[in-house]
Amino acid sequence: MNTKVFSISAAAVSSVLAASAATADVSVSAELVHLGNTGGTTQSGDVATYRLYANMDAGWRVDAVYGNSESSLDISANGLFYQNAFGGDTSAGINPALIFAFPSLAYDSWVSIGLEDQTANAMNNIGIDFGAFNTAGSLATDNGSWFVTPDDIQGQEVDGRVLLGQFSVIGGSGVLTDDMAAMSVNLQGKDASGNTWTLIGGNALPAPGALALLGLAGVTARRRRK
Incomplete structure (x- = not known):
């Protein structure tokens, strides 16, 4: 019975998120914040730790990160995520x-x-299965969300960005495209005027075509130097 109620609630969240929102001038990006040992025992030595951010104008905020049937959420590593025994699936579990x-x-x-961390943290989640996140290096959903209410101050941008998560890849190289297979999310929030916005399919990884162009540019530059 609990499973059925949970599923219905998750579907309701996805429906609300998809309704009455304008496309936003918002982007997502990943930043390498640590490369090396964790200072303790890990499953496999060193880690590469990335933080995922939403980038936006002053006065804007994020209320939800989600995946639905039209655009799934997928954050996956080329390997496993480091999961500390004293940690949690969300920052609300970090003491x-x-x-x-x-x-x-x-x-x-x-x-x-x-x-x-958990200090003044009012974030909730629904419809997210963290099983593969903890064991297989993958967090994906087409019917779930983590979210705050519009009056929770933690959703407000600080210096033009909002933290969406931290992901440590065991044995990572520190090269985002080598360590991560996917970093695609959908977002909803409000702008400085209180209007609701959405970002569908925000991706912190360069598209394959962009990577090819970067590689071609590098080859061209080397040829010119010769």
């Missing part, structure tokens, strides 16, 4: 008081809106 005693907790993998 900052434990990081001093367990430094490796700082590199746990989790999803978020705006905050890196």
Whole structure:
């Protein structure tokens, strides 16, 4: 019975997110914040830790990160995500008081809106199965979301961006396109005037065509130097 209610609620969330919203001038990007040992024992040595951000104008905010039947959410590694025994699936499960005693907790993998730990963190999630996130290096959904309510201050941009998650790849090289197979999300929020916006299929990884062009540009530059 609980499973059926949960499924219906997740579908309702996806329906609400898809309705009455304008396309936004918002982008997503990933930033390498750590490359090396976690300061503790990991499953496989060093990690490459990335933080995923939504980039937007001053006064804008993110209320939800989601996947639905029209555009699924997919954050997947070329390998496994580092999952600390004292961590959590979301930043609401990260106790900052434990990081001093367990430094490796700082590199746990989790999803978020705006905050890196549980302090004043009101984020919720629905319809997200974190099983593969913890065991197979993949977080995907076509009927789920993590979200805050529009009056939660943590969704507000800070210096033009909002934190969406941290992802540590075991044995990562520090090259995003080598470490990550997918970083595609859908977002909904409000602009500075209170109008609802959406971003569909925001991708922190360069498209294959863009990678090919970058490679061609590198070859051309080398030829010119000769």
